[in-house]
Amino acid sequence: MADLEDSVEDALLFALDDLREENFKRFKHKLGFLEWEGKAHIPQGKLEGANTTDTVQLLLEAYGKEGAREVAIHVLQETNLRDSASKLQKWKYNDCKKNYKRHLRDTFRPIPELGSNWGSPVGRPQRYTALQLIRNPHPSETRHELTVAEKKHRKMEPPPDGGSPKCGMENLFDSAAEERSSRTVVLFGPAGVGKTTAVRKLMLDWASGRCWQEKFEYAFFLSCRALSRDRAQTLSLVDLMLSSCPPGTLLPEGILMNTGGLLFILDGFEELGGWNLQGDMQSASDPHAKQTPARLVAGLLRKTLLPPCHLLVTTRPVVVGSLQLSLKSARFVEVLGFPPAQRKEYFHRFFEKKKEATQAFELVGKNETLFGMCLLPIVCWIVCSIVGGRFEAEPLRDIPEMATSTDVHLGLLLEVLVCPSGPSDLKELCGLAKEGVRRQSMVYDEEQLKAHGLGPCSVCRRLLHRDVDRPSLSQFIHLGFQEFFAALFYLLESDGEAVASPNDWEEVFGNQKGYRRHSGMLVRFLFGLSNPKRQSILQRAWGCRTLPRTRLCQEFLSWVEQKAKCRAFQRGEQLLELCHCLYEMQDSQFARVVMGHVCNLDLQGHLSTKLDLAALSFCLSASDSLHSLRLSDYALGLPGIRQLSPGLLKSSEIQLNCCELTAATCRELVSIVVDNPNLTHLDLSENPLDDTGIIHLCERVMESPGKLQSLRLNGCNLTAASCEALAQILASNQHLTKLDLGENPLGDEGIEKLSEGLKHPQSRLQSLTLHHCGLTAAACQDLATVLEASKSLQDLGLGDNSLGDEGVRLLCAALKKSHCKFRSLSLTMGALNQNTKRKLKAVVALHPHMNLISYYPPGFPAFPCAEE
Numbered sequence: 001m002a003d004l005e006d007s008v009e010d011a012l013l014f015a016l017d018d019l020r021e022e023n024f025k026r027f028k029h030k031l032g033f034l035e036w037e038g039k040a041h042i043p044q045g046k047l048e049g050a051n052t053t054d055t056v057q058l059l060l061e062a063y064g065k066e067g068a069r070e071v072a073i074h075v076l077q078e079t080n081l082r083d084s085a086s087k088l089q090k091w092k093y094n095d096c097k098k099n100y101k102r103h104l105r106d107t108f109r110p111i112p113e114l115g116s117n118w119g120s121p122v123g124r125p126q127r128y129t130a131l132q133l134i135r136n137p138h139p140s141e142t143r144h145e146l147t148v149a150e151k152k153h154r155k156m157e158p159p160p161d162g163g164s165p166k167c168g169m170e171n172l173f174d175s176a177a178e179e180r181s182s183r184t185v186v187l188f189g190p191a192g193v194g195k196t197t198a199v200r201k202l203m204l205d206w207a208s209g210r211c212w213q214e215k216f217e218y219a220f221f222l223s224c225r226a227l228s229r230d231r232a233q234t235l236s237l238v239d240l241m242l243s244s245c246p247p248g249t250l251l252p253e254g255i256l257m258n259t260g261g262l263l264f265i266l267d268g269f270e271e272l273g274g275w276n277l278q279g280d281m282q283s284a285s286d287p288h289a290k291q292t293p294a295r296l297v298a299g300l301l302r303k304t305l306l307p308p309c310h311l312l313v314t315t316r317p318v319v320v321g322s323l324q325l326s327l328k329s330a331r332f333v334e335v336l337g338f339p340p341a342q343r344k345e346y347f348h349r350f351f352e353k354k355k356e357a358t359q360a361f362e363l364v365g366k367n368e369t370l371f372g373m374c375l376l377p378i379v380c381w382i383v384c385s386i387v388g389g390r391f392e393a394e395p396l397r398d399i400p401e402m403a404t405s406t407d408v409h410l411g412l413l414l415e416v417l418v419c420p421s422g423p424s425d426l427k428e429l430c431g432l433a434k435e436g437v438r439r440q441s442m443v444y445d446e447e448q449l450k451a452h453g454l455g456p457c458s459v460c461r462r463l464l465h466r467d468v469d470r471p472s473l474s475q476f477i478h479l480g481f482q483e484f485f486a487a488l489f490y491l492l493e494s495d496g497e498a499v500a501s502p503n504d505w506e507e508v509f510g511n512q513k514g515y516r517r518h519s520g521m522l523v524r525f526l527f528g529l530s531n532p533k534r535q536s537i538l539q540r541a542w543g544c545r546t547l548p549r550t551r552l553c554q555e556f557l558s559w560v561e562q563k564a565k566c567r568a569f570q571r572g573e574q575l576l577e578l579c580h581c582l583y584e585m586q587d588s589q590f591a592r593v594v595m596g597h598v599c600n601l602d603l604q605g606h607l608s609t610k611l612d613l614a615a616l617s618f619c620l621s622a623s624d625s626l627h628s629l630r631l632s633d634y635a636l637g638l639p640g641i642r643q644l645s646p647g648l649l650k651s652s653e654i655q656l657n658c659c660e661l662t663a664a665t666c667r668e669l670v671s672i673v674v675d676n677p678n679l680t681h682l683d684l685s686e687n688p689l690d691d692t693g694i695i696h697l698c699e700r701v702m703e704s705p706g707k708l709q710s711l712r713l714n715g716c717n718l719t720a721a722s723c724e725a726l727a728q729i730l731a732s733n734q735h736l737t738k739l740d741l742g743e744n745p746l747g748d749e750g751i752e753k754l755s756e757g758l759k760h761p762q763s764r765l766q767s768l769t770l771h772h773c774g775l776t777a778a779a780c781q782d783l784a785t786v787l788e789a790s791k792s793l794q795d796l797g798l799g800d801n802s803l804g805d806e807g808v809r810l811l812c813a814a815l816k817k818s819h820c821k822f823r824s825l826s827l828t829m830g831a832l833n834q835n836t837k838r839k840l841k842a843v844v845a846l847h848p849h850m851n852l853i854s855y856y857p858p859g860f861p862a863f864p865c866a867e868e
Contacts, residue, residue, distance in 0.1 A: 008060075008065045008066075008068065008069055008095070009056055009060065011069070011088060011091040011095070012056045012059065012060075012068060012069065012072055012088070013052055013053065013056055014087075014091075015072060015076070015084050015087055015088045015091075016052040016055060016056065016072075016084075017052050018084055018087070019081065019084060023079070023081055024052070026079045026081075027055075027075055027076065027079055027081065028047040028048070028050065028055060029044075029047075030075050030078055030079050031047060031055075031059075031071070031075050032044035032047050034071065034074075034075060036063065036067070036071055036074075037067075039062065039063065039067075040062075041062075042058050042059075042062050046058055056068075059071060059072060069088065072088060073085050073088050076088065096250075096251070096252040097217075097218070097252070099246060100207075100218070100244075100245055100246070101206075101207040101208075101209075102207075103245065103246040104203055104204065104206075104207035104219075104244075105204060105207045105208060107203075108200045108201070108203045108204040108207070108221075109204055127346075127349055127350065128197070128201050128349075129338065129342050129345050129346040129349060129377070130168070130169070130342060131169075131193070131194050131198055131335055131336070131337060131338065131342070131377070132166065132335075132336040132337065132338070132339050132342065133166060133167050133168065133169070133172075133187075133333050133334065133335055133336065134166050134167070134333070134334050134336060135166075135167055135331070135332070135333055135334075136188075136332050136333065136334040137331075137332060138332075139186075139188055139317070139320045139324075139332045139334065140317070140320070167333060169198055169201070169202055170205075170211045170212070172185045172187070172312065172331075172333060173185060173215070173310060182329055182330060182331040183260075183303075183308070183309070183310045183311065183329075184301075184303075184310075184311045184312075184313070184327055184328065184329060184330040184331065185310075185311070185312050185313070185330065185331045185332075185333060186313045186314075186315065186320075186323065186327070186330050186331070186332045186333065187199070187312065187313065187314045187315075187333050187335055188314070188315050188316065188317055188320055188332060188333070188334055188335065189316070189317070189334060189335030189336070189337070190316060190317065190376070190479070191316055191378075191442065191478075191479040192376040192377065192378035192379065192478055192479060192480075193335045193336075193337045193375075193376050193377065193378075194335065194337065194338075194376070194377040194378070195267070195314040195315075195335055196267055196268065196314065197377065198335070199221070199265050199267055199312065199314055200221070200468075202219075202265070202312075203219060203221050203265065206219045206263075207219075212263070215261070215263075215310075216261055216262065216263040216310065217255070217258060217261035217262065218241075218255060218261070218262050218263070219262075219263040219264075219265065220240070220241050220244045220262070220263070220264050220265065221244055221265045221267065222240060222244075222264060222265065222266050222267065223267055223268060223467075223469040223470070224266060224267060224268040224269055224270075224271040224272050224297075225267075225268050225271045225443060225467060225469065225470060225473065226469050226470050227271075227272065227293040227297065228271045228272055228293075229445075229470065229473070230293060231292065231293055231294065232292075233292075233293070234290040234291060234292055235290060235291070235293070235296075236286075236287060236288050236289055236290050236291065236296075237284070237287040237288075237291075237296055237299075237300075237305060237306070238251065238256075238287055238288055239290075240296065241255075256287060256306070259306040259307075259308045259309045260308035260309065260310075262306065262309040262310065263309070263310045263311075263312065264300060264309060264310070264311050264312070265312045265313075265314075266297065266300065266301075266311065266312070266313045266314070267314050268314060268315070269313050269314065269315035269319060269323055270315050270316045270318055270319045271441075271443070272294075272297065273319060273440060273441075283295055283298035283299040283301075283302045283304045283305065284296050284298070284299035284304065284305050285299060285304045285305055286305075287305060287306060298326065301313075301323075301326040301327055301328075302326060302327075302328055303328045303329075313327075313330075318440070320332075336375065337375035337376050337377065338374065338375050338376075338377060338380065339375070340371075343361070343364075343371075343374050343375070343380060344361050346377065346380045346384075347360050347361040347364075347380070347384060348361075350380075350381075350384040350388070351384070351388065356388075360383070360384060360387045360388075363387065363396065364383055366401060367399060367400075367401060367403055367408070368402070368403075368609055368610050368611060369402075369403045369404065369405065369407070369408050369609070369611055370383070370396075370399065370403065370408050372609060373408060373480075376478075378477065378478050379478065382412060382416070382477065382478060383396075383412070386412065386415045386416065395415050396411055396412070396415065398411060398414075399411035402610065402611065402614060403611075404528060404580070404583065404584050404611065405480075405521065405524055405525070405528065405580070405584070406484075406524070406525055406528025406529060406531075406534060406584050407528075407534075409480050409481065409484045409525070410484075410534060410537065410538075412481075413463075413481065413484065414537075414541055416462055416463060417459060417460070417462065417463070417542070419459045422541060422542035422543040422544075423458070423459045423460050423542060424459075425453050425454055425455075425458050425459075425460055426460065426542055426543075426544065427489075427492060427494065427499060428452045428453035428454055428460070429452070429454065429458075429460040429463070429485055430485045430486065430488050430489035430492060430499070431452050431489055431499075432444065432448070432449070432452040432454065432485075433476070433481075433482045433483075433484075433485035433486040433488075433489065434485075434486040434489040434490075434500075434504070435448075435452070436476070436482055436486070437482060437483065437486040437522060438507065442475040442476050442479060442482055443467070443473050443474070443475045444464070444473065444474050444475065445472055445473055445474075446472055446474075449461075449464075449474065461474075463476055463477060463481055463485075464476060464477065465477050479521075480521060483521040483522045483525055484521075484525050486522055486525075487522050487523075487525030487526045487528075487529055488525075488529055488538075488544070489504075490504060490505065490508065490526060491526070491529055491530065491546045491547055491552065492544065492545070492546060492547075493545045493546055493547050494545070498547055498551075505555060508522070508523070508526075509555060509558065509559040509562070523559075523577075523581060524577065524580055524581050524584055525584075526552075526556070526581075527556065527581040527582065527584045527585040528581075528584030528585065529546070530546075530549060530552045530553075530556075530585055531584065531585055531586050531587075532549070533586075553587075553590055556581075556585075556590070556594075557590075557593065557594065560578070560594050560597055561597065563578075564597040564598075569597065569598050570600070570602075572602055572603050572604065572605070572606040573606060575598070575601055575602065575603060575606075576603055576606045576607070576612060576615070576616075578594070578598070578619075579612075579615040579616050579618070579619045580611075580612075580615045582594060582595075582615070582618065582619055582622070583611075583614060583615035583618045583619070586618075588621075588622055591618065591619060591622035592622045592623070592624065594622075595619055595622050595623035595624070595625070595626070596623075596624070596625055598619075598623065598626065599625065599626065599627045599628075600626075600627055600628045600629075600630075601616075601619075601620075601626060601628070601629045601630065602628070602630045603616065603629075603630065603631055604630050604631065604632040604633070604655070604657070605632055605633050607631060607633075607634035608634065612634075613634070613636075613640055613643060613644075614643075616644070616647075617643045617644050617646075617647060619647075620644060620646065620647020620648070620650070620651075621646045621647055623647065623650060624650070626647070626650055626651050627651065627652055627653060628651060628652065628653035628654070628655070628681075629647070629648065629651045629653070629654050629655070630653075630655040631655065631656050631657070631659060632655070632656075632657035632658050632659065633657070633658050633659075634659055635659065635660040636656065636659040636660060636661060636665075637659075637660050637661070637662070637665065638662075638664055638665050638668065640659070641661065641665050641668045641669065642668055645668065645671065645672060648672045648676065649671075649672060649675055649676045650676070650678065651676070651678070651679070652678040652679060652680050652681070653679075653680065653681040654672070654679065654681070654682050654683070655681075655683040656683065656684055656687070657683060657684075657685045657686050657687075658685070658686040658687065659687060660687065660688075661684060661687035661688075661689060662687070662688055662689065662690070662693065663688075663689055663690045663692045663693030663696070664693075665687075665689075665693070666689060666692075666693035666694070666696050666697045667696065669684070669697060670696065670697055670700040670701075673697070673700070673701055673704065673706060673708065674700055674701070674703070674704040674706065676706070677706065677707070678707075679706060679707070679708055680707055680708060680709045680710065680735075681708075681709060681710040682708060682710070682711050682712070683710075683711075683712040684711075684712065684713055684716060685712045685713065685714035685715055685716065685740070686714065686715040686716070686743075687715075687716055688716065688717050689713070689716040689717065689718070690716070690717045690718070691717075691718060691719055691721040691722040693716075694713065694716065694718055694722045694725065694726070695721075695722055695725045698722075698725035698726060698728065698729050699725065701729060701733070702728060702729060702732050702733070706735070707735045708733065708735055708736055709735050709736060709737050709738065710736075710737065710738040710739075711729075711736060711738070711739050711740070712738075712739075712740040713739075713740060713741055713744070714740050714741070714742045714743050714744070714769070715742070715743035715744065716744060717744070718741065718744040718745075718746065718750075719744070719745055719746065719747070719750065720746055720747055720749040720750035720753060722750075723746060723749075723750040723751070723753035723754045724753045726739070726741070726754060726757065727753055727754050727755075727756045727757025727758070728757060729757065730754075730757030730758055730760065730763045730765055731756070731757045731760035731762055731763055732762065734762055734763075734764050735764070736764065736765060737764055737765060737766040737767065737792075738765070738766065738767040739765055739767070739768050739769070740767075740768075740769040741754075741768075741769065741770055741773065742769045742770060742771035742772055742773065742797065743771065743772050743773075744773055745773065745774045746770070746773045746774065746775070747773070747774045747775070747779075748774075748775060748776055748778040748779040748782075750773070751770070751773075751775060751779040751782050751783060752779075752782050755782040755783065755785065755786050758786045758790060758793065759785065759786055759789045759790065763790065763792065764792050765790075765792055765793055766792050766793060766794045766795065767793075767794065767795040767796075768793060768795070768796055768797070769797040770796075770797060770798055770801070771797050771798070771799040771800050771801070771826070771855065772799070772800040772801065772857070773801060774801070774802075775798065775801035775802070775803060775807075776801070776802050776803065776804070776807065777803055777804050777806040777807030777810065778807075779801075779803075779807070780803055780806075780807035780808070780810040780811055781810055783796070783798075783810075783811060783814075784810045784811055784813065784814035785814070787811065787814035787815055787817075787818050787822075788814050788817050788818060790818075790820065791819075791820055792820065793820065793822075794820060794821060794822055794823040794824070795823050795824045795825075796822075796824070796825050796826070797824075797826040797855070798811075798825075798826060798827055798855075799826050799827060799828045799855025799856075799857075800828050800855060800857055801828070803827070803828075804831075805832055805833055805835070805836040808827065808832060808836050808839075808840070809836060809839055811825070812836075812839040812840060812842070812843050815843045815846070815847065816842075816843060816846060821847070821849055822847050822849075822850050823849055823850060823851060824850065824851040824852075824853055825840075825843075825850065825851075825852055825853065826853040826854075826855045827840075827852075827853070827854070827855055828854070828855050828856075829854045829855075830854075840852055
């Protein structure tokens with residue numbers, strides 16, 4: 001049988017050449033009497049002596065290519081030559097698929113370009129760089145995509161054991177070991193992360209025979225943006241499938257017989273934000289019935305329409321929650337963008353010369369903020385387009401090394417909107433951007449552009465590109481640019497009057513619910529663009545006149561006060577965003593007023609960049625009333641501690657867990673402990689401080705008149721060598737009431753030294769934690785003397801130690817003699833015998849307020865019934 005590249009003529013020749021002589025005569029006889037769609041039949045005289053070549057030629061002349069094939073199939077079926085008819089039908093099916101794939105290759109291969117080659121296409125395989133994807137079974141909805149994306153570039157290393165597994169575009173539908181198979185996959189990530197480019201590349205790869213050839217017979221690309229614009233029309237799913245085919249093409253017969261072999265890609269689900277797909281709307285079930293686009297989409301999502309088919313949906317995180325409600329048995333895959341290696345690869349794919357690629361990549365790598373933003377392919381694209389061919393002019397040279405988000409976006413935009421006197425319709429562009437942010441859409445049609453005064457020749461149109469599926473639509477090339485100009489709209493002044501109305505300001509800052517509709521970047525840009533230095537740059541480059549700073553500060557302060565009343569500043573992400581806003585503004589006096597509304601800075605797990613640290617340091621220095629600062633999981637090290645020192649001298653509670661603090665940093669920590677008269681709680685857990693660091697810290701603490709009440713040194717690599725210094729602290733500091741030394745290999749020797757301080761008459765320690773310290777029954781002998789002598793100790797944690805029955809009985813005997821009101825004893829009780837447990841219960845009976853706690857390591861499942 002013919003292969004996929006055969007012509008209609010070749011297919012007909014193959015089919016007729018396979019016929020025996022008598023069957024070929026029957027075929028010609030039947031053909032001579034056939035009436036087909038009103039066309040005259042082929043005269044018998046011409047057919048009588050015709051060979052296969054002649055017959056094929058007569059068919060083509062009489063009916064054309066498509067008609068000749070249909071006629072031949074019909075006649076073969078009528079003469080009961082079904083095997084030959086089936087072969088020709090299969091060729092017809094393959095020919096349709098071949099033409100369809102050729103159409104897809106022409107459609108999905110080019111990528112529009114920026115910069116000097118504005119609008120000119122480049123081959124997708126030439127430019128495409130693979131994205132990093134991870135399976136994420138519990139996606140969370142977020143409206144602050146750009147601020148979240150800034151953090152992603154630091155978390156793109158291979159996940160640890162038990163972390164979310166990575167996957168590739170080619171195996172999206174393959175099951176991971178812990179997952180069930182799913183025919184619906186949701187690909188989600190922020191705007192500009194490359195979702196649409198990735199699925200268009202998938203379409204190209206399928207059409208080129210590079211992936212999923214066995215899995216999918218047909219793949220269809222459905223743009224939600226196009227569906228949203230045509231929401232009033234009625235059409236069938238078959239009509240939608242045909243819209244992906246070349247004009248005039250018919251879908252092959254039988255395509256809906258094996259719907260499990262069909263893939264539908266629904267790109268840009270967030271564009272359907274105004275559709276109520278979760279209401280009482282009946283979803284479609286018949287692929288031939290005319291429906292509204294909303295019902296068709298609902299049918300695909302709910303699997304009432306072609307249930308066995310495969311569905312790939314792309315969306316932004318802003319609508320993940322609403323999408324989940326519409327889906328049945330879906331798998332979620334998060335698009336993280338480019339890890340550092342892929343960013344470098346992209347630059348080398350963009351530039352033809354290796355030297356230029358290396359230069360450009362090194363330029364970006366010097367700036368943490370810009371390099372972090374380059375996890376988004378769209379930012380790599382913008383930067384490469386700006387830099388391309390202009391190395392001697394040193395583009396982006398004015399972006400500071402420690403650049404803020406406003407600095408970076410302003411630097412990029414100054415390069416994109418290069419013009420002698422500034423864009424004449426900048427105010428119109430800002431109004432357009434503000435309207436898009438309000439509508440939560442980046443997309444505009446020509447009427448909207450004209451209504452905002454943006455003509456076809458506008459310089460500002462450089463910031464917009466046409467949609468590849470709907471050329472009549474345009475969108476900002478990057479969501480950050482839209483947010484930037486929307487923010488600038490609120491700051492502009494024209495003829496001495498504010499461009500933004502009071503209603504505009506009320507929409508952004510007037511109430512908490514309204515604020516949630518906008519990206520956090522809009523507010524950050526508002527603060528950043530109010531900085532006098534940046535206002536001066538805007539005045540020189542674009543002729544912008546902005547509102548007086550006093551008016552802006554009033555608006556900002558009103559917003560802060562309202563957020564404080566809503567207790568928004570109790571959440572880490574909101575606190576860090578506030579720090580960034582104040583750091584963008586760089587007004588110490590204003591920052592001091594704002595920080596007066598913040599008592600606690602709990603940023604555990606939220607710091608991830610040097611810019612985060614700089615923003616925190618700025619706000620700490622401006623704060624006069626901070627009660628507590630909590631940080632964790634950030635590599636502060638010695639430079640970070642020095643940077644934060646001015647602020648750390650003011651807080652009464654400081655937590656620096658897992659911040660890579662070493663013995664060398666203890667010298668800086670000493671000044672904080674000694675010189676901060678307000679410090680009462682210090683938590684340095686999970687830092688490799690070692691004995692030398694703690695001994696130095698203890699020596700200086702003993703010399704200070706401080707009021708330190710709580711000290712946590714859990715998991716700090718301490719041994720018995722540091723216990724003598726700690727004992728001296730216990731004996732001399734009458735304020736210290738809580739000490740946590742868990743997860744340190746102190747051993748019995750360490751407890752022997754520590755006991756001397758615990759038994760000292762001046763010791764006021766009430767709580768001592770010694771979980772997992774390598775203790776045995778010998779340590780209990782020393783602890784027993786402490787329990788008998790101490791008048792203050794009330795809580796003792798000894799879990800995950802090999803105390804044995806002997807050691808626990810020693811503690812029980814001491815507790816019977818103790819006259820203090822003991823509150824809690826924490827032990828690992830699983831290995832204790834019944835006699836020891838009875839003794840423990842007897843102790844509890846003597847101390848009515850005492851709580852006996854069965855200890856389990858963190859994360860270990862507890863089964864209390866097993867301890868009875």
